[in-house]
Amino acid sequence: MQQSGLEFYNGTEVVRGDILLDRGIILDIGSPRFKFTIPKRWVWDARGRWLTPRIVDLHSHMGDSSSPELSGSDDGNSFKGIAQPWLRSVDGLNTHDDSYQLSIAGGLTTALILPGSANAIGGQAYVIKLRKTAERSTSSMILEPPYQMNSSSSPDPSSSPRWRHIKHACGENPSRVYDGTRMDTLWAFRKSYKEAAKLKQRQDEFCSKAEAGQFVEELGEFPDDLQWEALVDVLRSRVKVNTHCYEAVDLDAFVRLSNEFKFPVAAFHHAHETYLVPEVLKRTYGGPPVSAIFSGFSRYKRESYRFSEFAAKILTENGLIVVMKAWDILHVVQSDHAAINSRYLLHEAQQAYYHGLPENVAIASVTSNPAEAMGMGHRIGYMKKGMDVCYLFKLCTPLLKKYVRRLGRSHPLALGATPIQVFIDGIAQLENPVVAEKPDELQRAPKVSNFDEEARNAVKYDGLPPLTATESSSGFVVFINIKDVLFKSLTSVVGDFVAHTEDDLGVLVARNGKPVCWGSRETCLPIVGTKDSDITVVDLQGGSISPALLFYGSPLGLQHITLEPSTTDGVIHDPLSSDAPSILGNSTLIRAADGLQYGSRDALMAYRSGVTTAITAPEHNQFFFGLGTCFSTGASHKLEPNALPQEITALHTAITYNAASSVSTQISVLRRLLLEANGAFSKVASGQMTLVVEVGNADAIATLISLKKEIEAVHGNVIHLTIAGAAESHLLAKELAEANVGVIVGPIHPFPDSWEIRRILPGPPLSKETTISKLLDYNITVGISPVGLSKFVPPGNWNAQNLRLYAAWIVLDSNGRISTEKALSMASINLEMLLGVSTEAKNIDLVATIGGNLLDESSKVVAILSPRSKTVDIF
Structure with missing residues (x-):
């Protein structure tokens, strides 16, 4: 660590000194030097780096919705009934999920694995450690398994209780799945809790009679029911209730439910409107729940439309506890998918800090706050000397008496802070970790701007402050x-x-x-x-x-609320799934410009963040062809001067293994159209228009390189080909350079959510190189996007405003190889070159x-x- 001593700033206590661990337990912290000799092989020199508590995820589905996504790999939701408290996430937990190691690389070590949100009551949840165990089993990953894991088990009355967890969901998700309304969902809650209350009453009467001395033969069998026993424990305050709940109407309804049946609520998850109704939360039975929220993931459905990036700040100022959570992807009837971003859970705390959350609270939002919310604050989430050591030694098995810490070169709230080692159960988890050196100024928390007025306006305007x-x-x-x-x-x-x-x-x-x-x-x-x-x-x-800057990668400008059809342009036809309507004709290509909708909150937020233009292709689900457009994010309508700098930019398509037709069929169609060269395809074949292909798989990219050469040989012209998405493009960097193919990397931090992009280059601390650095080594023109082009990821319109942060992240991860100027180029002029923007239309804002x-x-x-x-x- 550093020279010993205590330092206080921004409400945070910083200890400079040494730390002594024994089998994962903190025995001493902050001493100048320990007074006994430690063998050198047991000393780990942190060299002045930060040592922080383990990062804890209060909302995860990894293992249950495992990656890569394969048939049968999604066990997050059951569709057998609207309320099923008897189901258990542990029964679907896959030990081979690729999410685990990637999440550990971001400092995440402990997660609450929740069932999905398709049901009003989705089932019971479990806390797991992410490291692999010698046993390789699901059960060995669980931290403090509840006594009710097996029906034959019962707690020792003299031992400390072990918390159980359960998942509830309000609002759109259960309503959509079960073709009902919010009224139906609340009735499902009340009916279920009424059954549990009746069972509890029978149990209480049984116990009262037993305590009064009534003989067992007279009492009969203890009243119990596996279907409802979890809810009985909720009513006995033995279960942490975690509720997927966005809007004020749902928050209020669930608070009323908690008071009607007298049970506490541990956390509201997603919780986009909690900052608007702090007094409602305070009326919850047993005290206000924590709000587990995002830093930016928003406006993808009605429930998230009034999101505010200042929610964490506002909630904290109202005396409420905040937990930051990584954003999930949505697929299969609105279920949540795990860990697509949990590796960067710390980044959620960083963004909340940038928007006004105090430093100590921001760090607590991913360490102690989630630990306390899941009932594990006695053993995780803090850096404390001898943390419950005696208790753990006496009452816990050796497997469980452990703690976890992570080490980082930068201050935890500095953008791009990356662990150089992560310990779980006292065991180092990263083998030969790569250290990306960061500037010395990142050793302290960054200075932040003042957003007090913006936060006040978020509440004043009921979540929809003016953006013009x-x-x-x-x-x-x-x-x-x-x-x-x-x-x-x-x-x-x-x-x-x-x-x-x-x-x-x-x-x-x-x-x-x-x-x-x-x-x-x-x-x-x-x-x-x-x-x-x-x-x-x-x-x-x-x-x-x-x-x-210029944004590309989602249907920005074609949508206001992604999952609300009445607010979007809609999805264009897949020509390989069925015959196109005859009225379209044979050669007509859909133009994104025809469906533009100006003035969306995502576009205006992007404009206010320095993204003044965007290029958008027609919205699609699978295989498609369409013409992109370039528009101004700050314009109010299409006829406004300079609102549409270039009506048609490039020809866009996608090659994916998840389409209705085979990849070879998709390539065959593209080959035929380019050989016949009619309309826009003629312009591509003659080198007058760029062809942009959304593709992640290296084998498909290799085929496209060969196709480019084939078409060039036939027509005698150089084809301008851009690969977008490009998760596996690093495997073909040399070949892409030789073929003069440009690449748009999106997202800059890849994740193997599907089989076709499983061979990612994860970057530090798991690999020295990133996809971007590998491509730049071959002088390939690289553009960047903060969003993914996978069909599993919801359109990232909201993330356009964060483009500048992702460009900055590239600089920080590059060990000095990428300058600010080069990163700005990748987020502006390079994208213009790669997406077919003409000289006249180039952005000069x-x-x-x-x-x-x-x-x-x-x-x-x-x-x-x-x-x-x-x-x-x-x-």
Whole structure:
């Protein structure tokens, strides 16, 4: 660790010193040096790095909905009934899930495995440790198995209780699955709890008679029922109730249910509107539940439409406890899939911190808070000397008397913080971990911007605060105290001004949205003159001017609420699943531009985050052909000037192993259309239009490379081919470079959710290289997207606003190989080249940020400069 001592800041106690572990138990912490000799082979030198409690996931389905997704691998939901408290997630827990090791690599070590949310009562949940055991069994993974694991077991009255867990769900999910309404779901709850209450009453009467001395022969058999015994334990406050619940209407209903039947609630999960109704939560029987929420996953259905990134801050300020959770993917009638992002659960806490959650609370939101919520705070979630050591030695088996910690080079809340080792049961889990060195300034929590006003507005406007910008009415806008200015050249992003000291901070003068001077005050301010009424001054406080970003990878602009058909353009026809309607004709290609819907909250949030344009292809499920479009995320309608910089960009298709037809059939169709070369396919074959193929599998990518060469040989022209998604593209980096094929990597952190993309390159600490670094080694033109193109992942429209953070993450993971300028290029000009944006349509917008540059997580976007629209929008 570091020189011994205590340090306090932001409510966090930081111990600088050593730590002594024995069989996974903390025996001492913070001592300058231990007073007895420790063999050198037993010493692990942390070299000043951070040692934090284990990261705990309160909401996971890994193992039950295991990866990669295969037939029979989803055991997360039962569709046999709306209320089934007798089912158990442990009975479907797959020990071979690829999620485990990937999640451990992110510092996650313990998870509550919940049944899915298709049912009002989905079944019982279990806490597991993620490490492999010598026994290799499901049972050996469970942390503190409840005594009721087997019906023949009963707790020792003198021993400490072991918590049980159960999953409930409100709202849309059970209503959709069982073709009912919220009224039906609440009736299912009340009916089930009434049955449990009657059984409890019979048991209580039995026990009262026994205590009164009545003979066993007279009492008969103790009243019990395997179907309802779990709910009886809920009524006896022996079970942690975890409830999937989004909206105020459902939160209020479940709080009433808890008071009607007098049982406490451990947590509301997803819980998008809890920040709007804190007083409702406080009325819960037994005290308010924790809110297990996302930092950004939102607006994918009605229940999540009023999401706020400031929810964690608001809840904390109202005295409520917050737990951050990784976002799930949705498939198979709205079930939740595990661990697609649980490796980056810590990133959820980081984003909540950036949006105003105090530092100590942000760390607690993925450590002690979830540990306490699952009833495991006596043994996990904290760094404490001798944590229940005596109790554990006396009453627990050797398998269970363990603790887990993780070590990281950066402060846990610094973007890109990556463990260099993870311990479970005192056993190091990462073999030869790769360490990505980070700047020294990341050893402390980053500075963050002030979002108090935004948080107040989130509540004031009932979750839907205005998002439109204020256009400056001045002819001149002067940005002062600028640290650096970056512009786009024809092929890259380059720096044009940098201040080396606080005294050198510069200015930029814009007139009608166009920069006319940047550099020193002495050089630029005389241009403005003295007419104050025609001048707006914006203080960037050491901030930056950077090129605006471009988003690609989801149907942004075609949807307002992904799962609400009335708010979307809809899915286009799969030509291989059935005959197309004859009225379409034989050669007509769907244009995304025809279905654009401006003013969605996702688009406006992206605009406010520096993403001023997006390229969108027609929405699809499987195999398709369609024409992409380029639109302005900040425009209010299509006929507004510059709202549609380029109506048609590239020809898009997808090659997937999950389509209704075989991959070879899909390739055959693409070959025929390119050989016949009619319409848009003629433009592709002649090199006038780019072909963008969404594909992840290396074998399919290899076939596309061969197809490109085949078509080029026939037509004699160079085909512009872009591979999008590209999870396994690192396996073909050399071949892609030789074929001059560009790649859009999305997401930048891959996950093997399906068999076709199981051969991912995970990056540090599991591998030195990432997909991006491997491709760059071969000088391939690389673009990035924060979202995945897998059919299992819901469209990531909401994630457009986080593009700048993912670009920054690339820089931090690269060990100095990728500069800020290069990352900005991958999120802007490279995407333009790869997606068929013409020279005339290239985005020349600029973004002004305070507190740092656009890729600095501490920065905040305050203005958009648009030379094309001759405006400056100020936020």
